[in-house]
Amino acid sequence: MSSHVFADRSGAQPPRRGPVTGPVAVDALISRTRRLRGEVDAVRPNPPMDEDDPHVRWQRALCDLAVHHLDDLGAQLDQLREGLDAPGPDVDAYDPYAFRPAGSGELFGHEADHAQSSGSLLSRVGSAEWNLLTDGVNWSDELFAILGRPLDGGPMTLDELPSVVHPDDQALLTALVTGCLVDGRPIDGEFRIVRPDRRERTVHMMGEPVLDADGSTASMWAVFRDVSALRRSEQAVRDSQETLRRQQHAERTERRLAVELQEAVLPPWHGSLTFPLGGPAELDVAARYFPSANSALIGGDWYDALQLPGGGSLLSVGDLTGHGVAATSSMAMLLGALRGMAVAGIEPRRLMEHLNQLMETAAQPTLGSAVCCRVDPAGRTLTWAQAGHPAPLLFRDGTGRALTPPDGVLLGAAASPEYEQADVDLLPGDLLVLHTDGLTRTSAADATDHTPLLDLAPRLAAAGTAQDGLRAVVERFGGDGREDDACVMVVRIGS
Template structure:
């Protein structure tokens, strides 16, 4: 399965191996500034385990590169702890930050061969490769350095009862922090003069608030980033944060390091909101309310938002404790009784969930309560907090339903795949090893797609006809799954039957096209068909939208020029022609389906050229060895399509 370890392997063995890279370690940045190992290549497992999580204050090369924001191309193992050195690998060690989209998500350590020294050109290439690596690592480990995108952080920002922002450092070429970029803010950040919260995201701090440098606050933010020591400043007079000339103001600032950035909150005390406003905001954000029931006097106090949770008008006043059970759904009454026994009988705090009727709706309320005891230990009051968790419960139920549906769909796909595979095996038996036909030695391979959900309609035919000629064919039916396997069976059987008429291949394909267009209009297929006469070594072949065979003769190879032909099922009366090829003793022809040459990460013409080169390079090999070499050269099985190969050699 593709993951960070595979990414590290490809980085070390393929992208950097030719430059002398010997081992690679990939780490991702966590919210507390620590580095967690994500993937490794050519490092002993016990070393990777020992370095699984690197604290942010260690004298480690990876941490130093991250803190300084610049690569350490030849880190000294006598001064810095290095993973490659701990593994006993000699040679230069490089520690490089992993940056994508202007954001640092982790760091990589590369151990080079002892005779390798990364020069200027190598360093530019490594940084470019690692930028692509960081982007891919961010996809494989979404939490890597992505603190600003985390829902919990945005919820935390909104819960802070003061203006707050998360900022990431802006560094120059040497890695020195020259500014901060605002990545996320909460709604109260409008307290910054002259700007709405949405205006602040993306801003450069010193460009818009130069007074922070005068006040020394910018330097303190840098210190928080580099040391991890939180900042608590004020209240006190300092230069204002607004644009233009700095003006004195009284403010408090708090800041801490979060991942590769700084989380800061501030308050201008002249504009501080009153406590009631802050409490109201906390109720709204948390969707909660609280109450106090006095068990001696019977008096009840409710917060404003608790009326909203119970759907009760404020003019009606708080709900008496004894009437609370009237709103609980009958199935949850035993839990409500357990709640009261815990609070009043055992005199202990309680935390449980109840379903409550609110008008025609049912809400899930989390109840957190504790008793207030007098000097004799008797309960005299109840303090209770209610939180509406209905949306969370509905989301959990929807998620559970989706999981059940997904499991059913997986079972259905697995059953369909099993049937399709068994159908293919029954219809398309594969010979073990090479097979001899009149005038030919043949070999066949069938490789199913790597994706478990995809079973295709690729097929082959290699059989002796009544006149001692040999009929050869390879085809590919459109689509995947059981339908494609069934269609493959129909077309293969039809073409095999038509071949017994002795008609040339182009006429056979014309008849097969008529069958497809009249009886299977939603179907298309590609086919190459040939008749071989052993006495003259003459091969007559035709194709319908299929890749051309490859001929190996002597020490070279070429793709044959195909005769006219389009996909079966594309038009009613296609132009189909045949061409003749005389084989020499030892000539080898390779028929195949498009799954061999098609890949999403390369052009089709490049795939054909790779195939031609692979066939030419396997000079003198028989059909069986040739197929093995071609599959190895072109990357074995296609992850998205089946592959069928038929190799024939004239004897």
């Protein structure tokens, strides 16, 4: 770069000290900035945190970014306060050749002392002047520190400055300086520098040409600000936002797949379903799936009603641990196996044994609970087995009770367990309620407590159809705020 270049037009003059604003007002701004900085730092998440959670990383990156912005603002306000405390030069006697932003005491007279008290805030801001008439160069101590250059190495000329700039950014620096010296344009740009220890820093440079009385460029001053931490925080925010966006997209995709799989597997019938019980009597069935308040928690709850080849009916409800595609795919496998074995005539307790074996050998091991009921139309007998599941409720003559459960452990909890089954005689007008544990469970209630459902006995006893009974259950338990998804099936024995 040439050391003596004349500007084609007058450039903006360097800032002169003067009463830009009152010291009291600046003190108030400094106090408010420091208080806000402390409040932001107080709410900033600190390790140890869940580093795998993009929400946490995003929040911490935003707080870091805010802290860096407030640090920079505090440093600039401190410099402004120092400038307001010092007397300004005589404008009429202003000498452009005497401009010394670095260490001369004429613009930043207290800069060195203030750097000691401000610590790292002001140490990220340095200044320089290149006198084009005398080839003199003046740097502040802070600029030496920013560039990692020892003080005894002396300041660098404009020709030498590109040697510390990253090779990819040298053309940018040349364009900035040439535009300032030749066209009188202010400098305002960022570039990377490579320190002697090979560490890269990002520097924001602002400067202007200083013209003499003839309009010739006499010198150029510049202020350098180390914005490396600020840019790292901004990049961390962008990276965290992108990670969060990808995770949210993956969660939405997984939820859509889970919903589609669930809808494909659960029975397609709506309203009521009827099965013959011999003569004019029918088995009236209605069921409902209740999603959780958290739409992301698509679980493995199921209900199913199936007419068997021999004239009987299979009724089942169940629940698998977990949520999302893994739970719904396991539910689809289990329900498919259950239907196939039931059609083959396998009795309920054997069904449970085979389902347990299937769960043990599954590619994605999980636990599950289930209840399976086979209704014999000839004797109107309910034969049922359960695997760690809430017992069916029988409502008769205006009262309700839970059926005494036969022995049975959770599916997938033990190797080769034995399951028992029980028989119950059904009477015309009886109403059965099969459900998963999420139906009545709240933060204050045990999932095995049947009291909330039994309290509906008067309404359920008066229900003329299974749909009427289901409507009573929905009105009581179908509201918002459900912690988990659930299924319920209401079965009425016709007369």
